[in-house]
Each structure stands twice: as C-alpha cells, then as structure tokens.
Amino acid sequence: MQEINSLISSFIKELDYEPILQMYERISTGKMLRSKLIMAIAGSSENAINLCAIVEMIHLASLLHDDVIDEADTRRGTPSINALYGTKDAVMLGDVLYSKAFSKLSGFAPEISNKISNAVAGLSVGELMDVRLGDGFSVDVEAYWRMIYLKTAILIEASAYSAAVLAGFDADKFGVYGKSLGLAFQIIDDVLDITQSSEVLGKPALNDFSEGKTTLPYIYLYERLGESDKERLKSLYKKSLSYDEVMWLKKVMRESGAINECVNRAKTLAAEALEAISEYKNEKLQSIIKNMIDREF
Template sequence: MQRVEREIARLIQEIDYDVVTHLFEKLQGGKRLRAKLILKIATSSEQAPLLGAIVELVHGASLLHDDVIDEATLRRGTPSVNATDGSKTAVMLGDILYSKAFSELVLFDREIAKVVSSSVTALSKGEMMDVKMSQNFNDDAQIYLDMLYLKTATLIEAAAQGAALLEGKDAQKHALYGKNLGLSFQIIDDILDITADEATLGKPAMNDFVEGKCTLPYIYLYHALNTPEQERLRRLHAKVLDKEETLWIKEKMQEHKSIEKSFALAQKLSNEAMQAVKEDAGLIEILETMIKRSY
C-alpha cells in the first residue's frame, strides 16, 4: 500500500498545480478497498501498485462528482470539496483525476484498460440512474440493485478482474467476487445509514431517504406495510424527517425485519463471492471484515 500511495502522490505531482495537490489532500482517509483488492490478487505484478493508484483516482473523481450531485457538505466526517471550494471546483478536480487516470491506464494491456475504462462509463450511467430514481419513490428492489451494480459495484468488479488479468488468474471468477463484494458492501452501507449514529457515519443518520434514495430496507419495508402505511412512507420520502417520523420508520423496520432481510441478501452475495475464490484466504478475509461492519 505504501507503493500505491507513492504512485498516487506521483500522479498528483505530475499534474503540476498546487491547487489540485491541496484539494486532493481533502480526499485522503478512505479505505482504499479497491487498491487493497488489486494488491491481494496481483501479488507478484510490478504494475499492481500503479493499477491500484489509477483505480483510486477514478474512485476519488466519482466521489467528487457524487458530492456535487447530492449537494453533500460532508465526506468521511470532514467538509467536502464542494462545500469548501464550490461545486465548479469539485467538478473540475474530478475531471482532472479522471483524465489523469486514463492517461496512465493506456500503459496497461488493452484488455485490462478496457475493463477499467468500461467500468467508468458504467458508474457514470449508474450515477445518472440514481439521480433519476431519487425524483420518485422507487419500490422495485431489482431496479435498485441494477443501479447499485453500475454505480458502486462495477469499479470494484473491474479492480478484481483487472488484477486477475494482470496476474494470469481466472478473470471471471474474480469479476464475480468483485461484483458481489461491491453489492454487499453497499447494502451494508445502506443498513448503517439507518442503524448507525451521525458520529459514526460522518453525516446525518437516515440521510439516504431524506435525499430521495429508496434503499433496500425502505423497499422491503414498503412491501410489508398496509396501504395507509405505504402512503405515509411515500409522503415522508425526500423530506427532512422529525423525531416522530424517524422513530415510526425505525419501529416499522424493526417490526417487519427490513434490516434483517437486507442483511440476508448481503450475506448471500458475500457467500457466493467466497465460493468463487474459496482457496484465497486473503480475499475471504476482506469479505468477512466487510460483513462485520453491519448493525
């Protein structure tokens, strides 16, 4: 990981603009899940740290754009770039990170470059779907999972698949692993948005629903409610919730086990991922650690 960090620092330094260097420091502190995954899979490749750095730049760019779209003021518990320096600056910084990542990606084998670059198209499409879906109450779990795959899981899938290609391992099995890891990781995040407190999240609890996002627990809850209750949940969608409304949602989720149902799907996806790479203890450990983040 030290080599990944050095590669990231080198790429940022090559941009040769102090403003970018300063702003990029605000993005530090993430889990570096994608880079760690690449290093776990491509253990002997000299190119693995650079590929990890490229994928982390792509991820950072997507977060910058995501915060602008969501008008988020916090990122990992600290003020977001769009909050401190404005949305225009955040978008341009994201564009710089994307373009720098692509300029380095051309150094890799064509198939690896295509896997990673295609995932960036997919995650941008997923972001657009997310924006469209937040305009109305979505009660279709499959539509939500399709969006989740594009927006979140596809880059993790690409990291795992690209690393497998780099190392000469089974690319399809590792792609399945990455896809399911990404989906289950985000489902756990959706759960934590409801069950964790603001200090843990680095943002207000139940913020997803306030922003108009109907994540799995809300979808499962909706289908368990009677008609008047369904109408009430719809009315609360995309509005600031008071204490009584928050309590009602949480009590109904507890009554109908919406959180447990969501976690069961995350566990199922995680188990499928484990089966795909059952002989790789390091990758299984990543999954187990991710699942333990739950409520």
C-alpha cells in the same frame, strides 16, 4: 496504502499546478477497498500498485462528482471538496483525476484498460440512474439492482478482474467475486445508514432517505407495510425528518424484518463471492468478506 497515496500525489504533481495538489490533499481517501482487493489478488508488484493508484483516482473522482450532485457538505466526517472550494473546483478536480487516471491506464494491456474503461462508463450511467430514481419514491427492485451494480459494483468487479489478469488467474471467476462483493457492500452501506448513529456514519443518520436515494431496506419495508403506513412512508421521502419520524422509521424497519432480509441478502452474495474463487483459498479475500458481513447491524 501510503505508497499508493504517494503515487497518486506524484501523478498530480506531473500536472504542475499547485492548487490541484492542495485540493487533492484535502480529500478523505477512506478505507481504499479496491486497492486492498487488487493487492490481495495480485500482490504489491509495480503494476499492481500502479493499478491501485489508477482505480483510486477514478473512485475519488466519482465521489467528487457525487458530492456535487447531492450538494453534500461532508464526506466521511470531513468537509467535502465542494463545501471547501465550491462546485466548479470540485467538478474540475474530478475531471482532472479521471483524465490522469486514463492517461496512466493507457499503459496497461488492452484486456485491463478496456475492462476498467467500460466500468467507468457504467459507473456514470449508474450515477444518472440514481438521480432519476430519486425523482420519486421508487420500489422498483430490478432498477435498484441495476443501479447499484453500475454505481458501486462494476468498478469493484473490474478491479478484481484486472488484478487476476496481472496475477495470471482466471479473471472471470475473480470478476464474479468482485461483482458479488460490490453488491453486498452497497446493501450493507444502505443498512448502516439506518442502523448506525450520525457520529459513526460521519453524516446524518437516515440521510439516504432524506436525500432521495433508492435503497433496498425501504423497498423491502414498503412491501411489508399496510396501506396507511405505506402512505406515511412515501410522505416522508426527501424530507428533513423530525426526531419522532426518525424513531418511527427505525421502529418499523426492525419490526418488519426489512433490515434482516437485507443483511441475509448481503450474506448470500458474500457466499457467492467466496464460492467463485474457492479453489484459490485466498485468506485475504475471505477476510475482506468476513469484515464486511460479521458485524453488528
């Protein structure tokens, strides 16, 4: 992971503008799931490491723009770039990372460069869908699935597919793994926003609901509530929640079974991911799934 971060820094240094590097070094890089996935499939060859750096730059760029759209002050428990430097710098840094990533991506075979490029276009559409769905409380589950596929899963899918191309494996099967992993990952993230404390999350608990995000637990919850509770749920949407309101939401989430249904849906997707690549018997990919699913919610 350190080698990947160093490579990204070297790419940015090629631009010969110190403020860009200074801002990049303030970004919290997170767990680098996509890089772990690429290396679990393709190893740590020079091409694989370069692909990791490209995908991480794309992912970081999307998060920078996401934080601007959400007016987020923190990212993974640390101040966001827009909070530190302002929205203009955050947007431009995202643009720099996107542009540099595409510059480096152009050196890869068309099968890989096209897959990653199309994923980035889809990612942007998913972000726009997320914003539009947040205009009002949405229970459109089909729109939710399409949105999280584009916003979250499509780049994970493209990463796994491209890594398989590098390794000479069946890329379509690894694409299925990546897509299913990405969908499950987003569902688990939706659940953790409700079940975990603010200290663990590095942001306020139930932040998704307060910010107007469309997430699966609330869709499932709405389907199970009586009419009066449905109205109460809608009235709390995009609102700064009081302690009593937070406790009510957590209570009805548990009692309704909405959380359990989300976790079970994620587990089904995880099983589909592993089935797609079962012939390869890749323990690292099995471990990625296991660490995501086998936990307390």
